[in-house]
Amino acid sequence: MRHTDVITLPKLLARVPDVIGHLPGLIKGSRMSKITDTQKPVGLGVAFERTAKLHPAGIALIQDERAFTYRTLNAWANRICHYLAGLGLSKGDTVAVNLENRPELIATVIACAKLGVCAALLNTSQKGKVLVHSINLVTPKAAIIGAEQLAVVEAVRGQLAVDGPFLYFADQDTLADPGPAPEGYINLAEVIHGRPDENPASTYHTYLRDPLFHIYTSGTTGLPKAVVFNHGRWEKAYGGFGYSSVRLGEQDRLYCTLPFYHATGLVVCWASVIAGQGGLVLARRFSASAFWHEVRKHNCTAFGYVGELCRYLYEQPERPDDADNPVHTIVGNGLRPGIWKGFKQRFGIERVAEFYTASESNVAFTNVFNFDNTVGFSPVSYAIVRYDKDGDRPLRDRRGRMIRVGKGEAGLMLGEITDKTPFDGYTDPEKTEKAIFRDVFKKGDAWFNTGDLMRDIGFRHAQFVDRLGDTFRWKGENVSTTEVEQILDDTGPVVESVVYGVEIPGTNGRAGMAELRLDRAHGEVDWAAFTAALGEQLPPFAVPVFLRINDQGVETTGTFKHQKNKLKEEKYDLERVGDPVYVLLPGERVYQPLTPEIQKGIDSGRYRF
The missing domain is CATH 3.40.50.12780 (ANL, N-terminal domain)
Structure with a gap:
């Protein structure tokens, strides 16, 4: 910032x-x-x-x-x-x-x-x-x-x-x-x-x-x-x-x-x-x-x-x-x-x-006051709290209460649920309850979890930082990683998949990337048919831009959660990724192997995603 x-x-x-x-x-x-x-x-x-x-x-x-x-x-x-x-x-x-x-x-x-x-x-x-x-x-x-x-x-x-x-x-x-x-x-x-x-x-x-x-x-x-x-x-x-x-x-x-x-x-x-x-x-x-x-x-x-x-x-x-x-x-x-x-x-x-x-x-x-680089001012009750990215949870103090960030710091945005600011929820009551944090600052209070990292920039103004969890934004749309994983797992040679968002220089949001375990060598895959199948099942913004082929299997934590943080950090960088990587370039209809030359073109903005 x-x-x-x-x-x-x-x-x-x-x-x-x-x-x-x-x-x-x-x-x-x-x-x-x-x-x-x-x-x-x-x-x-x-x-x-x-x-x-x-x-x-x-x-x-x-x-x-x-x-x-x-x-x-x-x-x-x-x-x-x-x-x-x-x-x-x-x-x-x-x-x-x-x-x-x-x-x-x-x-x-x-x-x-x-x-x-x-x-x-x-x-x-x-x-x-x-x-x-x-x-x-x-x-x-x-x-x-x-x-x-x-x-x-x-x-x-x-x-x-x-x-x-x-x-x-x-x-x-x-x-x-x-x-x-x-x-x-x-x-x-x-x-x-x-x-x-x-x-x-x-x-x-x-x-x-x-x-x-x-x-x-x-x-x-x-x-x-x-x-x-x-x-x-x-x-x-x-x-x-x-x-x-x-x-x-x-x-x-x-x-x-x-x-x-x-x-x-x-x-x-x-x-x-x-x-x-x-x-x-x-x-x-x-x-x-x-x-x-x-x-x-x-x-x-x-x-x-x-x-x-x-x-x-x-x-x-x-x-x-x-x-x-x-x-x-x-x-x-x-x-x-x-x-x-x-x-x-x-x-x-x-x-x-x-x-x-x-x-x-x-x-x-x-943005009532027309400042630059801010989502503006909020008159309603909200809180930006410290968040542990590795643990994927808000931090709490010794009393079990969440901790507000200081000015200039980023954290998880919460909205207090009150009569004036109700959370109407989803059609599924279970999904509604999962979106609520309770006993945040005092016993009995309730706050909506936005799933977004925001920065407090003072005088009730905030700055958007990033989205958390299994949803990322690409082309102005929210992409559900689980939904894309379900489609991938039902498509052709894919045995197992994990989907996440990665940053491409000069673009807004995160492009989809999937780590795949296949039932055959990647050179034997009909990539044209595979690409067409994804296009039939997914909207264009949800089709992964990059595919990372991992023959050893998708790495998980002790509780069987995918290790996405490491994957996000390595992105599609061929110097850090030891696996083959494929890319679906703008205007193309089939995935092709990512080469150092193509990667350089992506990072320099030669391709308009």
Whole structure:
């Protein structure tokens, strides 16, 4: 950590005038982030209807040449809502939603929120047994499928426990033309015609603890966990980001290329837009080459990011007009300190609303004061405690209590579980309990284990350091090592595997690496077939970049835990690794032996991972 990143009192006082100028919004956002009233209607449906009433003619959503006012989008969502209610769906039910970033997804999510139905937002890169697990985990009463996801759903449909109809959106402008639906699916765009477009009464029957979304997150247990994201948490994000941190207005438009099955786009970016009565410009997917063209075309004044997105933009060839764009604010997480200031200067960015939280977390930080190289400030109760990496546990003193780190030190981030900051947990109670530490500082207290190492840089500000345990981040996604190990162990010649994340210079997060024990010599493996098999079972970000072949077997501890720390330290360094190493280079379709020349190219940044 650079000494300049530590926040001192003079630094803090220098930012106070700017904060005072936004004091009304900060106070409102702070109050909303601490809401405890379980009888007050809250959530996405309530907020969206409020904005639609106040700003009906304002542009709510744009994608390519399609634009929707708040009035139009609200009416569309209402028709879907009334149709779903006609099917017998009601508050507390779950609907599986498998659509890419497009207006049909936005209208569907609003409709479910208004009805009080929980939308299980499936990661659109899931397929095979992972997709089956994710859908069956939440026992949906219906499924809403986009044409773009039809093939992966059909491949496993016979294994899906959906207690109701499969609804369908064609991959086109379905408001203009519903298009045809395949056999066995109900054309949702067609059947909503003639349904009422008035706001349903059910909108004002969603409260603090009522489920809003299921967002899937990879964890240490392997297959994805369905995080319960309720209306209260959305309301707190709506206040905390929309009014306190991001601060958009009616004239602002936020460009979002992030997938809406993740909370950064779905909650942080979108809630900020709704709070400001601005417009969301939604991209189907990220394109570094088209990014600034789209920003300028739609006059976007803000955009959402994860760290890798900013790096991809930064690595594009410099242009004289890089700073000639309308963007003044960016919001997201994972902007690397190594490019933070350079990125702001090159693209003319005034404010970086970096934040830290997780889909299931009860603690959040936002960069309210616009400091560099920090996830920001947190108003809620948290603690950063000393952590023993070798023992893989927090340290405790003689009394059995955990120990807070000092200023400038790193440790494990915990969020205190209280009425104001509850931990809503997962669909599996056992997984929920495993994420909680008890008797941390006093008998009877409870704290959520974020699984992240953070550094205390003073005045309730923190700096992200790394993730712990069996999950690592790559390409802005959480990768479950256990899930990848399960797939590897079922693939071709693999007898045993251990998966971990390793750092590649110049990249954000950790690339996947697997140590493998094979049933044959590595030279006899059909690596093309092996690579193709992994690609069929895993999303691209989860496919290991490196393979280390160990004929002697995977080393374990006395309690049969894999010795990952040593593997992480040795990485893919051929001077330290005595085993053969294979690599899947960017753009390649087959693993190839890692050579000193290729390793040098990787370390020098010749290959763009």
